Every structure is written in C-alpha cells, then in structure tokens.
Amino acid sequence: MRTVFIKNQGKLFQVVLKSINVPLRYIHTKESLEPVWRSICKVDSNKDVLSGEPLVKFTLISRSETEHIFTVRLSHAQYDGSSRPIILRDLVTAYNQDIHSGPVCATFPDYVYFCASNRSKCAFNFWKDYLQGSVMTMLPCSDLQANQVSADIHEIAFGDLPSALEDITIPTLINAAFSFVLASLTKKDDVVFGVVTNTRAIPLPRVHTILGPCINHNPLRARLAQVWSVIDLCRLLRDQYAQSQQFCHIEFSDILAKSTDWPSDTKLGCILNHLGEGDNSSLPLKGGGIISDSFAMGRIDLQDQLLIRAIPGKGKLQVQVLTSNRIMDSEQAGLLAKSLIDTANAFAMSPEAPLSSMSFLHT
Template identity: 25%
Template sequence: MHAVLELRNDIDEDAFQAAWEYVVQSTAILRTRIVPHNKFGLLQAVVTEDIGWAKSENLEEYLQNDKSIPMALGDPLTRYALVKESPGGKFWMVWTIHHSLYDGWSLRQIIHAVTKAYTGGVIEKQIGFHAFIKYLGQQDQDSTATYWRTTLANCQATLFPPLPPTIQQPLANATIIYQCPPLPKAASDTTKSILIRAAWAILASRYTNSDDVVFGVTVTGRNAPVTNIETMAGPTIATVPLRVRVRGDQTVSDFLKFLQQQATDMITYEQTGLQHIAKMGPSARHACGFQTLLLVQPAEYTFGNDKVIGEWLRHSQFQGFSTYVLMLQFTLAAEGVQIMANFDARVMEQWVLKKMLGQFSFILQQLAEPNPERELANIDTITTEDRRELWAWNKNVPRTIDRCIHDLFAEQ
C-alpha cells in the first residue's frame, strides 16, 4: 500500500522524522522481514535498523518508481520517503507498507502514535504480536475440521458473480465508489456489519435463484481470546467463506439473529485459513472458490485529516492485490455506508455493478427498518430508479389485435 501524507507548512521536519523513528523502533511489526529457512520454511525476522529515508522532488515520479520496486523475501516490508517540491512548494511523506504487516485497526494505531510522538506525548511500547501467533498455534485441529465440514456440508451454492470459462484467474482491475444513504435506526441491536452480510446474501440469492449462497468475508480477528489483542500492532484479519441459507418464509428478525449467532460461533475458527479449509472436502473446496469478498470497516480505520501533521490525501493498494471478481469494501460513517467496489471489468460491466449496488442499498434500507416480522420473500430488490427505467422502456405499448393466429395464416 502507498499512503501519501501532505505535511503542514509549519511542520518541523526533524521532529517529524524523529517521531516516525521512535514509533518504528517501538513497533516490532514495522521492522519485520520474511525470510526463507531450509528446514522451517518462511520465518519472521525482526531486525534492528534505522529508517532509510528516500528523498524526491516529484511526487508522481516517486510513486511510479516506488511501485516498480518489489518487496521480496528478506527485503524490508516498509519504505519511507519525503517528497519536497522546489522551495515554497508542497511537502509530502509517502509510506509504503506490505499488506502482510497491517490491518485497518493497527494502521490507525501507528498513525496516532506518530502524531503523539511528534507532539511530545508519552507512547507505551506496542504489545508484542507473539501472543497472537501463540494463540494460532494452540487451535484444536479436530474441532476446527468438524466445524468447517459441518458448516459447509453439501454446499451447492452458485458462485456469484460467475466466472466465465475463458478466464482462469480473475483480477480486480477497475474501481467504482457508491454512497448509500443513512440507515434508519434499527429496531434491534443488529450491527451494521450483520445487516450488510444479510443484504448481500439476499441480493446474491435473487441473482442466482438459489437459497444456498456463499461469499467471502474478511473479519478483524480482534475478538479472539488473546490478552490486549485490541492494542496489538499487526494484522489479525482473517478471510473465511460465509455460507448463508436464504429462505423466503423466514422473517427478517430470525434471519438477522441467525447471522449474528453464525458470526459469534465462527470466532473460534476464523483464523483457520482458506487454504486449510479448502482441504476439508469437496463442499469446502467449492465454498472457498467464492468470487465476492466483503470487508467492513468503521470510518476511523480510514485515512483522513490530521490537524497536527497534515492530511492523508490518498492511499492505494498495489495493482492486482484482489484476485476475486468482486471485492466490496464498506466504510461505516454517520452519513451512510460508502462502498468501494474493486471488480474485474472483463467479467462485470460497470453499469451492471452500479445497478447491483443500488439494489443492495435498497435491500439494506429495508432490513434496517423496524419491521422484524417481514418475510424475506417480501424484501423488494427493484429500486424506484429501476421501475422508472422499466416503464420508460415499455412506454410505447403495441396496439392490441383481436385475431387468432390461424386466421393470419389463412390469409396468406
């Protein structure tokens, strides 16, 4: 990921660099490298080294060059640069970090720590990541296998969006942004994350004409029973296949309760890993072939304005990071849910995806309404805009001819 910070005009450059240096030295994950070992395979190595600041005078040129530099085994997985235009011009910091080192949760912790260090605040040493790694190694393999085999048994879900036979490996090479309106206050205590899962399950069920739906979800992993996991700097996220049965006679209330319980039950097993789940049988392998991935994050996990050091203008993943037909990143904010959709333009047309996101938003609104006894079959997927367009297509009704087809043949 490349993150660009436009620094304030009055920034103290030396103090800013010192703040980053302090945070890096106190955060082991930022000094981590992945090295190969002949006997043990890939190992994590935490090195003791100072930041090697790169310098440039052209932002776009630096970004272009930096993107061409790989992060191979044994290489540093973070890079830091200061880009300063000619005297009096803008001043940027560019932070390049490999996706294996962070998640949205820890990213904000690191940025907050830099700001605190810059202003002279006291920073506690970051909690080590080893406790989480130890927790992963203590998982009960038998109960894990039983859980996933039971959960995904006889899964016959149609993978959505379907992958054409001419495309062996999807690649999300296009992006659109869609803004959902604010949700009505839900009558229950259902989280927005569960509402989003429910809405997508219903939409996928309608598109595939199946009550068996599967898609991927990326979870924070911060609910694991590990001491101080909420303050650990490092990636605890995990991706799992989510199988949902969408029955038309089920009420919204029961459906949401099921999804909430499903999420709770999965906490113990969510760190299994897709590659391991896929080995647990044909149904599990099929489910792990999902082509839609959902990621939900609060607005505070995103980059924004920092009044002390500057403004994070943009951040971008490396091209080809997503290997699914469709990856949906949901950002939760007071003004509504924002969706960033990364998709394979060879598989999905942009106008079709925009229609789908509009329908998803419409379903989401209905699920949040205080109507818990409404049955799923009565959830509408055709938006007002869709109806208007359908009427426009059919505004010219053909003239009715009251004659039988055999009469027309007889006249020939």
C-alpha cells in the same frame, strides 16, 4: 515492518529480518502535494510483494517549510486497519523524541503463536458443521475475447445509510442484504461468501496493541430457505457470526483443508469488507506542527473474485465494487453497488416483510 516475503520450493515464506536499512526518500515540489502523493502511491503499489526486498518505504514530500506529506508504504500483509493509529502514534512519539511514553505492547509473533496453538479439533468441527452440505458461491467468470485485455473494475455508489434495527448492527444488515443480492444473482438459496473479520477478539493479553494483520477472511453462510422474513435472516447471520468469533482465528486455507470437502483450489468467490470512516483527528508535534492520517489503497488482483467494501459515514453509505472484467463490466458493477445500498435500505424499512416479497433492486 521488517518483513520480506520469499518463495522457496513453491511455498511462500514470511521472513522478519533482524534489521533493515530503509533510506528516506525526499521529494521537493512546487505542485500541490496531494496529486504528487497519489502519483507516488500509484507507482509504489506496483511493487512486487515477492521480490524478497523490504516492502516498507518512507517518503517525505515537501512544498514549503510548513507543507509536507510523509508517506509510509506497507503491504496489507503487514498491517490491518487497527494498526494504522498505532503506526501514527509511534511516528509522533519518534518525532517528539518521547521514547518513554509508549505502552507495553504485545507483538505479532504473540498473535501468530496463539493462533497456531489454538487450531483445535473443536474449532475445525465447528466450521465442518457450519459448512456441511454447502458449496462456495462463485459468480460466472468469462474468458476474454482475442481483442480484449484483462482490466480492473472499481465502481463506487453512495446512498442513504440504513437505520439500524433493534439488536442488529449495520454490518449485519449489510451482510443480510448482500446475501439476498448474491442469492438473486446466482439463483441459489444457500450462499457462502467471505467476510473480512477482525480477529482481535481472541483472548490474548494486549491484543489491541499489536502492529500486524490481525484479520481473517472467514466464510459466512446464508441459507435463505430456512428463514421467512428480513429480520429472521438478520438474526440468523448475527447469531452465526457471534458463534464463529471464538474460532475466527482459523485461516480459510485450514478450514478448506480440514472442514470441507471442497476442491483444494477453492477461493472465496465474493468477499465483503466492512470499513470504518477512520480517525481523521490530528496529533500534535513539537514545534507547533500537527500530523494527520490519510490513506491510499493499492491495487488488488481480483481476476475471478468480487470484493465489496461497505463504508458507513454520517448518514451516508458508500459501497465499492472491485473485480475484473472477466466477472462484470463497469456498468454492472455500478448497478451492483447501488443495488446493495437499495436492498439494505429496503430491509431496514420493512424488517418484518417476508423475503419472498422483496425484489432484487437493480435499477
């Protein structure tokens, strides 16, 4: 939380300060708390990450003696989804003044040191063999007309949660469905896209206690011409993902430089992020109060990239499509979100069906 990001001679540096002074901002309102909270989050999301100032910010919004929202602003470069319950637990511990109850934790520098120490030849050879002969799959990106302005696109679709197949998880099924949709959109049978990967599977003691961004954007390759049926594609992606886990800590920039012949400015054209529902349980506070976790996502700059968020719930699947109007408009993004849900359900219902018999479901 003491991190600041600065640029020096064209390079980006993360600096962890020894100490910071972050005053508590207090707001009293007579209005409903949630709209006020969301308005504050929207303004705070425009904070320049490279300002050189601490990104963490604490705000207490009160409506009465018993109605409060306590907001912690962070950059996603400082934490990941697994860090949220750690932050919540520490807030409760501090509020209850129970300073001796916390477990012994690993630190983010431990994680960084482990990753840097394990950038092995074996790891880079794995990614080189895996990506040999491939190219990054990019969706067409159009120049804006003179009367157009760049705009964010964010569309959401809801549908039935597909049934899991034997030995195939829901995220793997969605990976397979997205690879099929992407192949249909680009008319290619060999596609590469990014998957947001939790890197806490690395053999680092107490890695699950770390407060920090223990995630990576790893490339996932789907060669549809090598498989015959839906289940074959699911198994191929499942096995590839399992093999890549021991090397998931390698940064995409290093994979790009040391394991591919792609241009040095190559980006992940499409990124798929599997999110959980989150833990909405409440934790007790001294004095009879409770604290629960709510979350507001800030803006993400996606001028020439596509981000898909897949969020399974109780019998339902939510798919979010985030991009810019240089890639697609709102209607196309909405159709893409629905198409991914429909394709995942079609795959679940007919796992033995030939891929050639499946159609791109876009209506």
